[in-house]
Structures are given as C-alpha cells and as structure tokens.
Amino acid sequence: MTDARKSLSAEDLRILGELERKVLWLASWMIHNANHLRENTDGLKVGGHQASSASMATILTALYFHVLRPQDRVAVKPHASPVYHAIQYLLGRQTREMLENFRAYKGAQSYPSRTKDADDVDFSTGSVGLGVAQTLFSSLVQDYVRAHGWGTDRREGRMIALVGDAELDEGNIFEALLEGWKQGLRNCWWIVDYNRQSLDAVVREGLWERYEQLFRNFGWNVVIVKYGSLQQAAFREPGGEALRRWIDACPNQLYSALVFQGGAAWRKHLLDDIGDQGDVTRLIESRSDDELAQLMNNLGGHDLPALIEAFDKVDHDKPTCFICYTVKGFGLPFAGHKDNHAGLMTPSQMDSFRMAMTIRAGHEWEPFEGLTTPQRKLESFLKNVPFAQGGTRRLTAPQIDVPLQLKVTVAPNMSTQTGFGALLNELAREQLPLADRIVTTSPDVTVSTNLGPWVNRRGLFAHERTPDTFRNERIPSTFNWEFSPKGQHIELGIAEMNLFILLSALGLSHSIHGERLIPIGTLYDPFIARGLDALNYACYQDARFIVAATPSGITLAPEGGAHQSIAQPLIGMAQDGLAAFEPAFVDELAEILRFSLDYIQKSGNGTASERNWLRDETGGSVYLRLSTRPIEQIRRSVTPELRQQIIDGAYWLRRPGPNCQVVVAYTGAVAPEAIQAVGLMAEDRRDVGLLAITSADRLNAGWTAAQRARDRGLVHARSHIERLLVGVPGNCGIVTVLDGHPATLSWIGAVYGHRVRSLGVEHFGQTGSIPDLYRHYGIDTNAIIAAAQQVAPGAPMRHLRPVRTAV
Numbered sequence: 158m159t160d161a162r163k164s165l166s167a168e169d170l171r172i173l174g175e176l177e178r179k180v181l182w183l184a185s186w187m188i189h190n191a192n193h194l195r196e197n198t199d200g201l202k203v204g205g206h207q208a209s210s211a212s213m214a215t216i217l218t219a220l221y222f223h224v225l226r227p228q229d230r231v232a233v234k235p236h237a238s239p240v241y242h243a244i245q246y247l248l249g250r251q252t253r254e255m256l257e258n259f260r261a262y263k264g265a266q267s268y269p270s271r272t273k274d275a276d277d278v279d280f281s282t283g284s285v286g287l288g289v290a291q292t293l294f295s296s297l298v299q300d301y302v303r304a305h306g307w308g309t310d311r312r313e314g315r316m317i318a319l320v321g322d323a324e325l326d327e328g329n330i331f332e333a334l335l336e337g338w339k340q341g342l343r344n345c346w347w348i349v350d351y352n353r354q355s356l357d358a359v360v361r362e363g364l365w366e367r368y369e370q371l372f373r374n375f376g377w378n379v380v381i382v383k384y385g386s387l388q389q390a391a392f393r394e395p396g397g398e399a400l401r402r403w404i405d406a407c408p409n410q411l412y413s414a415l416v417f418q419g420g421a422a423w424r425k426h427l428l429d430d431i432g433d434q435g436d437v438t439r440l441i442e443s444r445s446d447d448e449l450a451q452l453m454n455n456l457g458g459h460d461l462p463a464l465i466e467a468f469d470k471v472d473h474d475k476p477t478c479f480i481c482y483t484v485k486g487f488g489l490p491f492a493g494h495k496d497n498h499a500g501l502m503t504p505s506q507m508d509s510f511r512m513a514m515t516i517r518a519g520h521e522w523e524p525f526e527g528l529t530t531p532q533r534k535l536e537s538f539l540k541n542v543p544f545a546q547g548g549t550r551r552l553t554a555p556q557i558d559v560p561l562q563l564k565v566t567v568a569p570n571m572s573t574q575t576g577f578g579a580l581l582n583e584l585a586r587e588q589l590p591l592a593d594r595i596v597t598t599s600p601d602v603t604v605s606t607n608l609g610p611w612v613n614r615r616g617l618f619a620h621e622r623t624p625d626t627f628r629n630e631r632i633p634s635t636f637n638w639e640f641s642p643k644g645q646h647i648e649l650g651i652a653e654m655n656l657f658i659l660l661s662a663l664g665l666s667h668s669i670h671g672e673r674l675i676p677i678g679t680l681y682d683p684f685i686a687r688g689l690d691a692l693n694y695a696c697y698q699d700a701r702f703i704v705a706a707t708p709s710g711i712t713l714a715p716e717g718g719a720h721q722s723i724a725q726p727l728i729g730m731a732q733d734g735l736a737a738f739e740p741a742f743v744d745e746l747a748e749i750l751r752f753s754l755d756y757i758q759k760s761g762n763g764t765a766s767e768r769n770w771l772r773d774e775t776g777g778s779v780y781l782r783l784s785t786r787p788i789e790q791i792r793r794s795v796t797p798e799l800r801q802q803i804i805d806g807a808y809w810l811r812r813p814g815p816n817c818q819v820v821v822a823y824t825g826a827v828a829p830e831a832i833q834a835v836g837l838m839a840e841d842r843r844d845v846g847l848l849a850i851t852s853a854d855r856l857n858a859g860w861t862a863a864q865r866a867r868d869r870g871l872v873h874a875r876s877h878i879e880r881l882l883v884g885v886p887g888n889c890g891i892v893t894v895l896d897g898h899p900a901t902l903s904w905i906g907a908v909y910g911h912r913v914r915s916l917g918v919e920h921f922g923q924t925g926s927i928p929d930l931y932r933h934y935g936i937d938t939n940a941i942i943a944a945a946q947q948v949a950p951g952a953p954m955r956h957l958r959p960v961r962t963a964v
C-alpha cells in the first residue's frame with residue numbers, strides 16, 4: 158500500500174490529458190465502428206455505450222495511467238468496457254483486431270470479461286452490482302490468504318470498483334457493505350461515477366448525501382470529488398462563491414439539460430439567476446460561450462488534477478468511497494441529455510468529433526494520431542506506467558493433492574447432510590495440505606447444514622482472536638465459536654448473494670492472489686434462488702468452489718412448505734460451469750466429494766473424455782444437492798468401476814434382465830421409495846431394473862456431447878447413459894422419480910426412445926411428514942408402481958392403491 162507515488166510533473170499531466178482525449182476517441186470510435194461500419198448480418202442493434210463510456214474516460218485515465226499498481230485489481234463499470242479496452246490497447250495489451258471486433262464474434266466483449274476477453278480483465282462485470290461486491294470480498298480473501306501466512310512476499314493490492322451511480326440501487330451492494338463492516342474490510346476503493354443519470358432518467362436530488370452518510374455509517378472514508386480545477390480557480394475569483402452556491406443548489410435535471418444545451422444556455426440561466434450580483438456577472442461575462450461551457454462541465458470527475466489529488470492523497474488502508482461528479486456523455490454531442498444511455502453519434506457527428514480530435518480519415522485506429530506529444534515520448538510514458546510494470550496479471554497456484562479416498566464412517570441409517578458433515582469432520586482431523594487450504598463459509602446456516610464439527614476443529618476466521626464467551630463461562634454448548642486469524646470458516650450474515658460472491662472471490666484466489674483455496678459453501682437449497690445471479694456470475698468468471706445445498710425439496714417435510722425447492726435440479730443441469738450431483742447414499746457422496754475437491758482445481762484443455770464425453774480435465778465448480786432424510790445405507794464396498802459410474806452420473810442398482818418391462822430411474826432422497834417399488838413390482842414382473850442417478854446434469858451433458866461428437870463423424874462416441882441403457886428392450890417403460898421438477902429426468906426417454914413417465918414435484922407449499930408429502934405430490938412407492946403400470950402395462954398390480962395428485 159505504501160509504495161511511493163511517482164510525483165506528477167506538469168508535462169506528465171499534459172500527456173495524461175492527451176491520453177484522456179485518445180481514450181475517449183477510441184472508445185467512441187470502437188462503438189461507432191461496431192454500429193455503423195461493420196457488416197450487420199442480422200439486423201439487430203449492436204449497441205455500446207458512448208455516453209456511459211465518456212462519463213468515465215477521465216477517471217479510468219487517471220487510474221490506469223497513473224494511480225494503479227500491478228497488485229491492484231479492478232472491476233470496471235460494465236458499460237465502460239470500451240474505455241477499458243481502449244486503455245489496454247494503448248498499453249499494448251489489447252489488439253486492434255479485437256477493438257475492430259468489439260461486440261462481434263470473439264472480439265472485445267461488450268462488458269469486461271475475465272473468461273472471454275484477452276486483455277487481462279481482473280473481474281468480470283455485466284450484471285450491475287455484482288462486480289462491485291466482488292472487489293469487497295476479494296479484499297477479504299486477500300486478508301484471509303495473508304493471515305494464513307501465504308503470499309506474504311507479494312504486495313498487498315487495493316480492490317477497486319468503478320461504480321455507476323444508479324448501480325448503487327442494487328441491494329447486493331449494501332448487503333456486501335454490511336458484511337464488509339463486520340469482517341473488518343481494508344484495501345477497498347469504490348469510485349462512483351456520479352453523473353446523476355441512470356438508463357432511463359436523471360436520478361433523485363441529493364443522492365450523494367445518502368451515499369455519504371451510508372458509507373460513513375459502515376466505517377468508510379468518503380471523498381467527494383465535485384469541482385474540477387477550473388471551477389476551483391473560478392471560485393477563488395471575485396463572485397466565485399456565488400457561482401459555487403449556484404452550482405450546489407442547481408437541480409440535477411437542470412444541470413444535465415444545460416450541459417446538453419451548451420454555453421449560451423448556461424449564460425442565460427446564470428445571468429437570470431445570479432446576474433445582478435456584480436462580481437459574478439463579470440466572472441460570467443469574461444468568458445466566451447465555449448469557455449463558460451468548459452467551466453460548467455469541469456466537474457471533478459473530468460478533471461485529472463482533481464482526481465489524481467484525491468486518489469494520491471489516500472495513504473491508509475481504510476475502505477474508501479470516492480463520489481466523483483461527472484457528466485454522462487462528457488465531450489460528446491449528447492452530453493447531459495437524459496436519453497443518452499443508448500445514444501450513438503451519427504456518422505456526421507462522428508466526423509466532426511474526428512476533426513475536433515485532429516484525426517485524419519483512415520487513421521482512426523492509430524494510437525497516437527492527432528496527439529501533439531511526439532510519439533517516442535508517449536511510448537516511453539506508456540512503458541513506464543506503474544500499472545504496466547510486472548508481467549501477466551493472471552497468477553497461478555499449484556493443485557493440491559486430494560487423497561484417493563475420503564474417510565467416513567457410514568452409519569446404518571444416515572442422511573447425505575450428516576454424511577457431508579462427517580466427511581468434513583474427518584478432513585478437519587487430517588494433517589493434510591488439502592485440509593489446510595479448505596475454507597468453508599455459510600450465510601448463518603453453518604450449524605444447520607452440519608458444518609459444525611468442521612468449525613469446531615478448524616475455527617472461525619477473523620482479523621483478531623475472539624474467544625468463545627459461552628465456553629469461557631463454562632456454559633455447555635455443542636459448538637466452539639472461536640475466532641482467530643488462523644480460522645478456516647468465514648461466517649456470513651444471512652444474505653445468500655454474499656455467499657455466492659464470497660465463493661466467487663475465494664474461488665479465484667489462485668488467479669487473483671496466487672494462492673489456491675478450496676472453498677466450500679453451504680446454504681439451504683431453496684435459497685439458491687436468492688443468490689442465483691451471483692452464482693451465475695461466479696461461474697461466468699470461472700471461480701472454483703463447492704456449494705452444498707441442504708435440506709432440499711419437499712423432503713425437508715416438517716420444516717415447511719415455504720422452504721421447499723423444486724427448480725434447483727434444473728438449475729444444476731442448466732448452469733454452465735457447475736457440475737451438479739444429488740447422491741442418495743453416503744458412500745456415493747464420499748466419492749463425489751473426493752472427485753469435486755480435485756475437479757474444482759482442474760484447468761486442463763477442453764477435450765472430452767471418450768468414456769463419458771465430459772470435459773473433466775477443464776474442471777469447474779460443483780453443486781451438491783443434499784438431504785436431511787436419514788435413509789438405510791447399502792452395505793457394500795465401492796469398487797473402482799462403481800466409483801467411476803457414481804462420478805459419471807448413474808449406475809444400475811438392479812440390472813434389468815432381457816425381459817425387462819420396467820425400469821425405475823431415481824435421484825436422491827426418494828431412493829427408499831424407488832427401491833421398495835422395484836421390490837414390489839419384482840413380485841409380479843420379471844427383470845425390473847433400478848437405475849441410481851447421482852448426477853442428472855453430468856449424464857445429460859455427456860449424452861449431448863456424444864451426440865455432437867457423432868454429428869462430427871465420431872461414429873463410435875457413446876455417452877454413459879447410452880451405455881447403461883443400450884441393453885434395455887425397446888418396449889420397456891421407464892419411470893423416473895426425484896424430489897424436484899420431473900423434467901430433470903424426463904429426457905432419458907429420448908436416449909433410445911423408451912416410453913417415460915416422469916414423477917417429481919411441480920407444486921409446493923404443503924407441510925407434513927415425508928409419507929404425507931410424497932403421497933400428496935405423487936412420488937411415493939405407490940405412485941411409482943402406478944406410473945409403471947401406465948408405461949408398461951403388464952399383470953395388474955396387487956399392491957396398487959389409487960393415486961392422489963397434488964395441486
């Protein structure tokens with residue numbers, strides 16, 4: 158933090174000014190090129206945000222060309238992406254080809270992307286609010302890593318978010334703020350682009366005051382960068398105070414409108430309002446229209462000296478919020494216009510802008526075209542920019558070995574949630590590097606998701622040691638709630654958004670902080686929906702973590718209808734970058750967890766395995782859908798073959814014979830019903846099959862990939878589900894069942910065209926016992942047998958009772 162700042166000469170400032178103009182030009186041109194000059198084959202608007210980009214051009218110039226150090230990390234406001242790419246281009250970290258392909262196939266991305274952009278984006282952004290919170294959690298992770306004695310030879314960086322003012326409407330930002338306060342946040346800067354405009358409109362008056370109070374309440378330092386250096390100088394002139402008062406009192410709408418209208422309108426308004434006050438009249442009259450407009454547009458966020466002074470002045474690690482007054486569309490014809498969010502300059506406006514920038518037609522992409530500073534000097538300046546020192550910004554960390562088998566004692570009756578707690582408890586006892594790198598976290602459901610035993614052994618993380626008062630007072634408690642810098646559990650408040658963004662930050666530690674962590678988060682399955690966008694965001698930036706969600710489905714029975722999850726298995730299937738598992742038995746879970754600990758660390762190439770057609774070497778994150786229902790465990794030893802099948806997604810618990818008429822395929826906690834139904838049906842039918850599905854997601858993904866491989870001519874490609882079902886007679890019916898949406902497994906009928914009846918849960922809200930609810934929603938033994946009767950009519954079933962359907 159305390160590395161000496163390079164002092165800034167007048168010449169440096171002049172060069173920065175030139176670069177600021179260039180950045181604004183390139184960002185605008187990039188968008189113009191994408192919209193007007195590139196072939197448009199589908200008739201869709203391409204878009205890009207010239208106004209939002211212009212709003213931040215000065216701030217990004219100050220940061221990237223002067224303030225930032227290699228160890229600092231930035232989440233750039235999504236719609237300032239063109240400015241970011243333009244800056245990286247000038248720094249030689251982005252190609253012209255990418256800029257020409259802005260928003261096109263494989264070109265520079267619409268919103269900065271860690272995974273899709275080539276110019277070392279630190280944090281992806283796009284869904285507003287998430288990148289902002291990511292910087293806060295990334296800073297906590299930096300502290301966590303260092304507190305554990307890792308990476309201390311690297312310099313501490315600041316985690317910086319460039320925030321749109323309307324972006325602050327997103328609640329997740331405030332959830333993060335509160336968490337940051339609890340956790341002792343440091344080294345975090347949020348720089349607000351206070352242009353007082355959102356997408357649709359001009360924002361409410363006085364928002365800055367709310368922000369200021371709010372940030373201060375959460376222990377932040379607040380810096381307001383309101384006036385540019387021209388304005389500051391004018392305020393020192395006779396009459397300047399009156400001008401300042403007028404600016405301070407001017408409503409946002411009016412200021413924006415006057416910015417749009419320009420010098421003459423400013424003059425008229427100012428003279429009408431304060432023109433009878435002597436000195437200030439002279440102050441106004443001494444300026445031409447252009448000079449007056451320049452003065453009134455010279456807000457702090459467009460003034461390099463004001464910005465640099467504000468940034469350079471911070472000499473502590475307290476979290477700091479900069480509220481920088483800006484003009485949306487600054488320097489462009491639609492500056493200040495309330496409709497400018499999606500506004501694009503017309504070709505003729507762009508032409509005038511080009512000429513104003515002294516850029517020759519045909520030389521628009523050239524980095525130094527139109528600048529007065531000699532090229533060599535600019536090149537040398539850019540080469541010495543602090544940010545550009547030090548190599549690639551992507552760090553790496555070696556993979557941590559995972560034992561071949563995880564220890565766990567399987568009780569005769571056990572739930573997967575208990576099994577999960579037991580597995581982590583065993584890991585906590587081990588003196589393994591793996592166990593030391595695991596960091597768990599939970600949004601106030603640590604105990605109820607069974608992380609308690611792990612936390613008892615490994616402790617909670619905090620900057621400072623705090624003993625467990627209950628323990629000290631000798632009050633009996635099952636849990637040891639002791640905090641220390643060496644603790645390995647980060648206890649969060651209830652906000653699930655924070656859970657997923659923290660997992661995103663922990664799961665990028667190897668790349669951002671150069672130290673690998675193995676993050677495991679827990680929450681209740683229904684509340685995945687609460688943090689879903691953040692989960693998607695974490696996956697989008699390829700963060701690596703395991704999330705265990707429990708309890709799940711209607712199987713949580715008496716815990717109540719409000720907490721039942723239906724759609725989550727489909728989320729598990731559909732979420733890119735997330736492998737979803739729903740085991741029924743604890744020995745399956747042990748294999749899956751072992752696999753997952755390895756899988757989240759992989760970063761190999763994207764070729765698919767010929768066994769399952771999954772790209773396991775690429776790795777990803779993992780979602781474990783677990784249950785609180787104790788079920789009778791199967792006494793068996795897991796053979797290598799079974800182990801593989803559990804990981805690939807399914808295995809035959811009872812192999813179907815050649816005369817098989819019915820197969821029951823189940824997932825998760827309904828295993829006892831499926832087993833019982835098959836047992837009962839076997840009294841009347843021959844060769845009934847029972848397929849245990851541990852991952853509908855991986856089974857389905859492998860099947861899709863194998864079909865694609867065959868499309869490409871790899872005729873022998875076969876997926877795991879195809880191998881499993883290949884011997885099942887064509888006239889056999891399949892009943893699928895799970896505690897979740899029935900569509901999760903219904904696709905299995907399409908593999909070979911078997912008739913399928915899919916049972917699952919489509920409605921929710923009833924409370925009761927498991928038998929009550931399974932009967933009510935039609936996923937009990939009886940419902941399975943009745944469904945089998947429908948898809949594979951055979952001998953009438955002795956055991957069948959009429960089935961009630963739920964509504």
Ligand SMILES: Cc1ncc(C[n+]2csc(CCOP(=O)(O)OP(=O)(O)O)c2C)c(N)n1
Pocket residue numbers: 208209212235236283284285320321322323324325350352354355356485498
């Ligand atoms: C979660 C989410 N909701 C909506 C949007 C669409 N959107 C993109 S920018 C924007 C307005 C942002 O205004 P502000 O943050 O003030 O940025 P400015 O353009 O003024 O710089 C909106 C609503 C989005 N990207 N993400």
Ligand SMILES: [Mg+2]
Pocket residue numbers: 321322323350351352353354355485
């Ligand atoms: Mg705004």
